[in-house]
Amino acid sequence: MNSTNRAANRLFILVIGLTLLVVGAGAAATVLVPVVRDGWSDATGPVTHQVSTWLQQTALGDTGVSWIMPAVLVLLVIAVIVLVVFIARQGRGHTSVALTEPTSEHGTTVVEAAVAEHALEEAISARPEFVASHVSTYRVRRTPVLKISVTCRRGVSPRDAARIVEDAVRALDELLGRPLPALVQISGGFRSRVTATTRLQ
Amino acid sequence: MTTTLTSLDTAQDARPDSASNGSGTPVPASFTRLYRRIARRETHSPRSLLAIVLAVIVIVALAWVGTEIVIALLGAPALLVAPADMFAGTLGLVDAPVAIVATAGILVAVIGLVLVIAAVSPGRRARHLLSAERTAIVVDNEVIASALARHASLAGNVDPDNASVSVSHRHAVVHLTPTSGIPVDRAVVTEAVTRQLDSYGLRPPVSARIQIAENGRIGA
Incomplete structure (x- = not known):
């Protein structure tokens, strides 16, 4: 009866479920499957190097701090706001x-x-x-x-x-x-x- | 508004027998679509609770990561793990103890699988639709079972406490324990229960199965 967006509920659960499934299976595969394990070890060095290069290149003015972190922070805040709205939207639809x-x-x-x-x-x-x-x-x-x-x-x-x-x-x-x-x-x-x-x- | 009202009236005129018992106003045809939507929503779970719980967990996790980032930017010591250590820890996954990582990974994957199943399964509630002319009616299976138990115990001449009924999506299983020395007439019970179920006009239809215990109970 209420105006809960059921498709959104199911989509949200599906996205979280798929994420957990991929992350969990990926983590297990990384330590259990030798091929994936070797690939992961080989990739560690280049990825660390790449990310630290990015952090240095994106310095914010002359503070020496990268703007990537504040940008991530803004994205997190937006995600939290969206989720709060998502929760508040549940079970509405009464009328007088x-x-x-x-x-x-x-x-x-x-x-x-x-x-x-x-x-x-x-x-x-x-x-x-x-x-x-x-x-x-x-x-x-x-x-x-x-x-x-x-x-x-x-x-x-x-x-x-x-x-x-x-x-x-x-x-x-x-x-x-x-x-x-x-x-x-x-x-x-x-x-x-x-x-x-x-x-x- | 006036046009819709007119169309409502003509719809009523066109179908004068839509309320066959003749009492009160007939139901406009426009209700049918509305009722179909309501019936569907009332017999299936909205998955609200699960979605809200997940959303709260995600909010807490995001808030924690955000806090760690702010603390790291200020140069203060981390609450639990600094962002740089999170990154290094993820990359150094292969150096962590295999048993712990594998167990945790499989556990997380199983939780994910359960969530995926919850998201795509229909999530039927233990309810049925009752045929009605004027309104849309949903009945809990519990109420159907309780009414069937009363009629079965009356028809079988057993104590109401010795009749138990379970109603599922398509079946109603009536279990009677006769009083010692007084046999239960299965045909009479079957007839009474079937007539009740037919009179409800449930959707999806429910078929009855009568089980009568081999051994009676004394003093019941």
Whole structure:
């Protein structure tokens, strides 16, 4: 329901995984495979020489310090900022507006999501089939969508739970005059396991 | 906005039977695509936790390297390893003890492989879609199992505590332990459980398998 960029999550995990795979396998191969080991030993001298040449050539003014290190530092800071933004972007997408409609030429009617949420919770929470219920509103593809999560008591048929919630949603449709898209999430969880079986039917 | 509303109304007029039980407003056709996306997202893991944990670890590592660079530029002694030593250490990999480097390398490679698998596998959650007219409904497998256990124990005339059900992606395994001396009619239980599953209209469909214990339990 939330606007988490799942492709980005998977891409990030894939990149880190591939990096670790290559680095780990490379390190193991370097010490275990004789050919790679010899190649690595031969390359050590030239690479050290090359890098120290670079560091000397890129001196920053007359301080004697190379600008490569500060440049690396800037790249690190940028990477950290990008990662922080990446973390902060997770799990967003709540909205507080259920309906926006230009009802006349002079104004717009806005129905707060709280109206729908309270109406549904009022209708559902008193039912003995449910231990707990929660209604929230998310924006999915720029459309407000209601999310109704209910926790069933032990042994309650999901069909019955679905019917109760759907009836409440239909009543809300009547109230608002137009249907809102809705997701119903029927879950069990710890609280339903410790409560007694319902004596229904 | 007005145009979309009009099109919504015509869509409703064109499909007057979209809410077959006739109560309440019919569902606009525009919801279907939305519901498909929501259903897909609700039955698969977003991999958020793993991504956040990895991102935090990478941030800490980068911050440490950055700090070492600043300290080295200031000419102060390093916190753990100076950048120059990091570079020299990487190049001098072959001179390090073989066993340690090989073990660490293989360990890191295995972690990398696990991450790659996590990134490309579907990551299904233990949930099913329930057929519905007005809303999109996802049900935890746990709830399905709990309801099946109640119906199976009623049909088989055993105590609810002696019925255990496990629901996986495509199968529901009902395990009943009969009360000693009272046989359980497998056909009746199968029929009751199958009828329940059919009434849920789960996606993907779940087929039931009934197991009845050989030995009954006394006093249950």
